[in-house]
Amino acid sequence: xxxxxxxxxxxxxxLFYIAAGIASMVLFGxxxxxxxxxxxxxxxxxHATDLRLVVVLTVLxxxxxxxxxxxxxxxxxxxxxxxxxxxxxxxxxxxVSGAISIRTSLGLLWLATATGAIAPxxxxxxxxxxxxxxxxxxxxxxxxxxxGSTLFCYLLxxxxxxxxxxxxxxxxxxxxVVVALPLELAGFTRPGWSIWxxxxxxxxxxxxxxxxxxxxxxxxxxxxxAQAEGI
Numbered sequence: 001x002x003x004x005x006x007x008x009x010x011x012x013x014x015l016f017y018i019a020a021g022i023a024s025m026v027l028f029g030x031x032x033x034x035x036x037x038x039x040x041x042x043x044x045x046x047h048a049t050d051l052r053l054v055v056v057l058t059v060l061x062x063x064x065x066x067x068x069x070x071x072x073x074x075x076x077x078x079x080x081x082x083x084x085x086x087x088x089x090x091x092x093x094x095x096v097s098g099a100i101s102i103r104t105s106l107g108l109l110w111l112a113t114a115t116g117a118i119a120p121x122x123x124x125x126x127x128x129x130x131x132x133x134x135x136x137x138x139x140x141x142x143x144x145x146x147x148g149s150t151l152f153c154y155l156l157x158x159x160x161x162x163x164x165x166x167x168x169x170x171x172x173x174x175x176x177v178v179v180a181l182p183l184e185l186a187g188f189t190r191p192g193w194s195i196w197x198x199x200x201x202x203x204x205x206x207x208x209x210x211x212x213x214x215x216x217x218x219x220x221x222x223x224x225x226a227q228a229e230g231i
Contacts, residue, residue, distance in 0.1 A: 003075060004214050010071040011210030014203050017064040024057040032108070037129045038122075044112035051109045058102050065095035065141075069148065075215050076155035083151050090148030097141035107132050143181045149199070150174035159218035166205055173198035 001009075031047040031054070034040040044051060069091030077084040111129055114120070120128065153170030156162050176195055183189045 001074065003217075006071040006074040007210045007214040010068060010075065011207045013064050013067045013071065014207035014210070017061055017068065018200070018203060018207075020057045020061050020064065024054050024061065027051070027057070028054050028105070032133065037126050037133065040133060041108070041112045041125065041129050044108050048109060048113060051105050054105050055102050058098055058105065062095040062098040065091050065098060065145065069095070072152045075161070076152055076159065079155045079159040079161075079218055083155055087148045087151035087155070090144045090151065094141045094144035094148060097144060101141060104132050139181060139185045142177070143185070146174055146177035146181060150178055153202075156215070159216075161215040161218070162206065162209060166202065166209065169198065170202045170206065173202050 027047075027050040031044050031050040032040045034043045069088040072091070073084045073088040076087070108129065111120070111125055111132070119125075150171065153167060153174050157164070157167035157171055161167075177199060180189065180195045
């Protein structure tokens with residue numbers, strides 16, 4: 001595909017990824033609302049359709065992560081093919097981690113609706129439900145996303161492919177998430193959703209820019225590593 005086509009696909013996929021991801025979080029939050037594990041499982045039983053939609057949306061966001069990895073690699077490899085490949089690998093791992101997390105939704109759905117001989121006892125359901133609701137899989141996917149985003153934003157900045165303020169916003173927003181997520185995963189901090197706001201602003205602006213303007217080639221007076229090596 002051409003550079004322009006990759007930019008258009010990436011721009012559309014960014015917007016779809018954001019919309020599907022937000023819809024998935026809203027549906028999952030509604031399906032698992034409640035003060036305790038028992039209340040959350042009762043809510044899942046009442047909102048089983050919401051959780052099934054979450055499964056579908058998770059599949060779509062996982063595929064979107066893979067698409068973004070490939071298209072952003074195609075755009076940025078002219079600057080540094082090794083870093084671009086590492087970014088692609090991180091976004092691919094994000095997609096795989098997201099797909100694996102589908103087991104959490106399916107497990108909660110089974111746990112909340114199982115009846116008869118296959119249904120666990122109350123204590124077993126409480127223990128398993130508490131484990132599934134912790135959601136480490138989503139945190140790992142988000143960590144791979146943040147590292148991949150940092151690498152791609154750095155290459156976009158170094159190659160002057162998008163406006164410098166936008167590129168700097170992407171780098172800073174990505175680094176903040178890269179630092180915060182492992183600390184949150186290890187239980188040291190609880191930063192909440194505030195760390196994602198700069199990233200959301202960047203990705204929406206970047207997606208629109210890709211759709212409207214595309215991306216520029218690195219300045220010819222400053223050859224990229226790929227150009228210097230004849231790639």
